[in-house]
Amino acid sequence: MNIFGLLSLLMFVISVTAFLIMRGPDGDIYLTIIVxxxxxVIGVLFAVLSKQLLWKVLGIVVNLIPLLFAFLLLFAMGISEP
Known part of the structure; x- marks a missing residue:
């Protein structure tokens, strides 16, 4: 077992759970983007520290999904404000 690879996947699960908890009409978008x-980023760092290639690739790819989603949220909030 590779502990850093598992921690990387755990960061992905925590970020998806945090998004599902913080969404809604009263949710703070900027707090969601920061979280x-x-x-x-912590998940990608754990993936880089992993020793096995499978955990590195899987951790980086999986953790880039919420990072890309956060970037798109930030981009959308920047467009919507005057």
């Missing part, structure tokens, strides 16, 4: 991007 998603922070957890994704």
């Amino acid at each position: 998603l991007s922070t957890l994704s």
Whole structure:
């Protein structure tokens, strides 16, 4: 078992769970963006620290999904504000 690879996947699960908890009409979008991007960056760092190639690739790819989603949310919020 590779502990850093598992921690990387755990960061992905936590970021998806945090997004599902913080969504809604009263949700703070900027807090969601900060949480998603922070957890994704930590997950990518754990994936890079992993020793096996499978965990590295899987961790980086899986953690880039919420990071890309957070970037798109930030981009959308920037367009919508005057």
